[in-house]
Amino acid sequence: MKSSAGARILAWVLSALVAxxxxxxxxxxxxxxxxxxxxxxxxxxxxxxxxxNAASLQDHVHCFPQGTYEQTLRKTVAAYRAGRxxxxxxxxxxxxxxxxxxxxxxxxxxxxxxxxHPIDASDYLKGIRRFYATENxxxxxxxxxxxxxxxxxxxxxxxxxxxxxxxxxxxxFEAAMxxxxxxxxxxxxxxxxxxxKMLEQINAVQGAPIASANNGHEGLQARYEFxxxxxxxxxxxxxxxxxxxxxxxxxxxxxxxxxxAFADGECAMSVDATGAYAIVKKAGxxxxxxxxxxxxxxxKRYGTTIGGSSLWVLKGQSASVYPAVARFLAYLHDPRxxxxxxxxxxxxxxxxxxxxxxxxxPDAEPDAIREGLASLELPNNDYNAxxxxxxxxxxxLIWQDEVQRALGGKETMDTALEHAQVRGNRLLERFQTTYIxxxxxxxxx
Amino acid sequence: MKSxxxxxxxxxxxxxxxxxxxxxxxxxxxxxxxxxWWSLHLVCPFGNCSTFVGLGNxxxxxxxxxxxxxxxxxxxxxxxxxxxxxxVALFLAAMVELHRRTGGLFRYLLxxxxxxxxxxxxxxxxxxxxxxxGPLGYLNTLWPGFWQPYLNGTQSMLMVVFAFAWTQIPFNFxxxxxxxxxxPAEYLAAAAIDGADPVRRFIDIQLPMLKPQLFFVATINLxxxxxxSFAIVDTMTQGGPGRATNILAYKIYTDGFIGLDLSGxxxxxxxxxxxxxxxxxxxxxxxxxxxxQEG
Numbered sequence: 001m002k003s004s005a006g007a008r009i010l011a012w013v014l015s016a017l018v019a020x021x022x023x024x025x026x027x028x029x030x031x032x033x034x035x036x037x038x039x040x041x042x043x044x045x046x047x048x049x050x051x052x053n054a055a056s057l058q059d060h061v062h063c064f065p066q067g068t069y070e071q072t073l074r075k076t077v078a079a080y081r082a083g084r085x086x087x088x089x090x091x092x093x094x095x096x097x098x099x100x101x102x103x104x105x106x107x108x109x110x111x112x113x114x115x116x117h118p119i120d121a122s123d124y125l126k127g128i129r130r131f132y133a134t135e136n137x138x139x140x141x142x143x144x145x146x147x148x149x150x151x152x153x154x155x156x157x158x159x160x161x162x163x164x165x166x167x168x169x170x171x172x173f174e175a176a177m178x179x180x181x182x183x184x185x186x187x188x189x190x191x192x193x194x195x196x197k198m199l200e201q202i203n204a205v206q207g208a209p210i211a212s213a214n215n216g217h218e219g220l221q222a223r224y225e226f227x228x229x230x231x232x233x234x235x236x237x238x239x240x241x242x243x244x245x246x247x248x249x250x251x252x253x254x255x256x257x258x259x260x261a262f263a264d265g266e267c268a269m270s271v272d273a274t275g276a277y278a279i280v281k282k283a284g285x286x287x288x289x290x291x292x293x294x295x296x297x298x299x300k301r302y303g304t305t306i307g308g309s310s311l312w313v314l315k316g317q318s319a320s321v322y323p324a325v326a327r328f329l330a331y332l333h334d335p336r337x338x339x340x341x342x343x344x345x346x347x348x349x350x351x352x353x354x355x356x357x358x359x360x361x362p363d364a365e366p367d368a369i370r371e372g373l374a375s376l377e378l379p380n381n382d383y384n385a386x387x388x389x390x391x392x393x394x395x396x397l398i399w400q401d402e403v404q405r406a407l408g409g410k411e412t413m414d415t416a417l418e419h420a421q422v423r424g425n426r427l428l429e430r431f432q433t434t435y436i437x438x439x440x441x442x443x444x445x
Numbered sequence: 446m447k448s449x450x451x452x453x454x455x456x457x458x459x460x461x462x463x464x465x466x467x468x469x470x471x472x473x474x475x476x477x478x479x480x481x482w483w484s485l486h487l488v489c490p491f492g493n494c495s496t497f498v499g500l501g502n503x504x505x506x507x508x509x510x511x512x513x514x515x516x517x518x519x520x521x522x523x524x525x526x527x528x529x530x531x532x533v534a535l536f537l538a539a540m541v542e543l544h545r546r547t548g549g550l551f552r553y554l555l556x557x558x559x560x561x562x563x564x565x566x567x568x569x570x571x572x573x574x575x576x577x578x579g580p581l582g583y584l585n586t587l588w589p590g591f592w593q594p595y596l597n598g599t600q601s602m603l604m605v606v607f608a609f610a611w612t613q614i615p616f617n618f619x620x621x622x623x624x625x626x627x628x629p630a631e632y633l634a635a636a637a638i639d640g641a642d643p644v645r646r647f648i649d650i651q652l653p654m655l656k657p658q659l660f661f662v663a664t665i666n667l668x669x670x671x672x673x674s675f676a677i678v679d680t681m682t683q684g685g686p687g688r689a690t691n692i693l694a695y696k697i698y699t700d701g702f703i704g705l706d707l708s709g710x711x712x713x714x715x716x717x718x719x720x721x722x723x724x725x726x727x728x729x730x731x732x733x734x735x736x737x738q739e740g
Binding site: 070073074077080081098101102103104249251252253254256391393394397400401402404405407408410423426427430433434435437 | 487488489490491492493494496505509511575576577578593595596597598685686687688691699700702703704705706708709
């Protein structure tokens with residue numbers, strides 16, 4: 001009698017637990033899309049989702065913001081391991097190495113081919129295609145948001161101190177900062193001191209390697225090799241600008257954010273992503289002039305690289321979902337959607353067709369996009385297609401650690417960069433060991 | 446309550462304990478086993494590969510200077526955080542006890558902050574400590590460039606230590622007040638008649654009688670500083686600048702959740718767990734001995 005009462009309670013607890021698990025039923029052509037943006041960027045994405053759903057009779061995409069890029073990748077990993085992954089997810093550029101080796105991906109080129117919406121990789125702008133393509137030129141994900149680095153300057157403030165032309169070189173950039181400083185401007189230029197801007201883009205525009213094996217594009221044997229050469233020169237300049245109060249850390253500004261500190265007029269110059277343009281424009285407080293990223297005087301200028309994200313289709317959905325995903329991807333690929341997204345956010349158009357419409361359109365395209373596209377079109381060598389290296393998110397933290405220690409006077413900048421390189425190479429070795437026997441991705445859902 | 450009160454049979458007590466057991470199994474035993482398993486392997490984040498490496502992850506972490514840096518930071522943070530929270534709580538409790546009549550009001554006021562979550566507190570203190578807009582930014586108008594917690598490692602450590610103490614003080618305060626109230630008033634009255642002032646009475650009578658509570662509170666605070674300090678560091682400094690506040694708990698988070706290094710961060714969590722166990726064992730051991738002596 002007693003034990004049967006106990007068993008009843010046990011049964012009740014168990015049934016409560018079972019009932020708590022969310023029901024996993026949905027109509028055939030419904031699927032989830034996880035994206036990694038907030039604010040005006042999220043609004044633009046939500047309106048693309050809404051328009052697709054309104055125009056489509058049979059398909060329905062559920063678009064969910066999942067926080068930052070890091071959070072989205074983390075949640076995707078967790079969801080995939082639990083078997084509850086979305087059909088489509090936006091993953092940042094430096095997550096590409098993990099995604100390509102994950103075995104969790106249904107390659108976009110195969111999917112689009114199979115569903116009757118083939119996409120020619122050569123449609124994409126060179127800088128974008130090279131960044132995401134595999135060694136044999138395939139696109140396993142669909143490029144989505146792409147941004148590159150440009151120089152923003154507050155025209156009014158520069159004119160006031162007698163700088164009539166945007167600095168084209170770092171020497172001129174330093175002279176402009178000094179002029180602003182001499183006229184009592186408390187924030188001549190602002191930076192958040194992140195490696196995407198200070199390492200990846202600087203080395204790209206100077207055509208200098210970050211890692212061997214073509215910056216990792218040729219395989220897992222790549223190792224870092226940035227600690228000498230142009231990066232060392234640039235970071236020593238940065239340290240000098242920092243100590244003289246010329247290049248102010250974003251965290252020390254009132255806005256507490258690089259883009260906002262320029263947009264609110266506090267800081268006169270900012271080397272920032274084209275994607276920051278929407279915020280500068282929307283704030284409407286400064287007369288922003290946009291130009292190419294400076295280079296060192298007397299050196300050859302190469303193309304900058306991109307940053308941003310691409311869309312990955314995940315395995316493990318029911319077969320009826322993939323045609324709908326393909327239609328949504330084709331819809332996003334459409335030049336009209338690319339242009340809408342570019343105009344609202346400052347992200348770059350992705351394909352030649354979209355670029356041409358944008359550059360020939362009667363309404364002036366945003367300056368940042370024009371300069372960003374020009375910057376991508378410059379001559380290339382092996383080192384302007386970004387990096388394809390494992391544990392890049394951790395490496396970026398290591399680079400920041402070491403650079404902050406150097407700026408704080410705990411070690412010299414040269415030592416800091418050497419430490420970052422050694423620590424980074426330890427990560428690359430481990431990444432190689434981890435994946436050395438990993439089964440290659442199969443080409444299918 | 447009678448200590449002999451007990452259920453008969455096995456099923457009812459088991460069933461009553463079941464929800465708790467299920468929760469602990471789901472949220473502690475299972476993740477712990479999983480972390481232990483991962484710590485012996487090199488695992489791919491998406492689970493498509495896993496190579497057994499034995500203690501390889503441990504030896505790698507134990508030969509990595511950033512592990513020792515994190516350990517040193519944790520020790521520094523724990524030492525300062527725990528002593529500050531105990532010292533302030535003790536001082537406040539002694540003050541409140543000194544004036545038992547007015548003490549009641551202050552007792553409630555001082556317990557309230559206990560209800561504030563670590564991350565909420567982090568946000569509040571982050572604004573308060575902001576060098577440009579916060580009240581502490583005023584220091585920069587007096588001495589330009591003086592207060593720079595996001596550039597100066599010592600100041601950022603001070604900031605998180607202060608925030609941590611803030612979260613611990615109310616709990617410590619409750620324990621100390623209760624313990625002080627349990628000290629018979631006659632002892633203090635007798636000492637007062639002999640001419641001992643409040644400071645002497647505190648040092649010679651109250652403090653020695655608080656020893657068990659002091660030890661208990663120190664252990665709890667220590668474990669908190671190993672584990673629950675994560676939210677404060679995450680909201681205020683993200684381990685920076687230049688890993689000056691990168692305590693072990695935060696390193697585990699960045700390695701595992703931002704870096705997707707599940708193996709390394711699992712090995713680190715196993716080591717952190719050993720540290721916490723060690724702290725618990727010391728406490729149990731000392732309490733047992735005291736109980737035996739007193740019993």
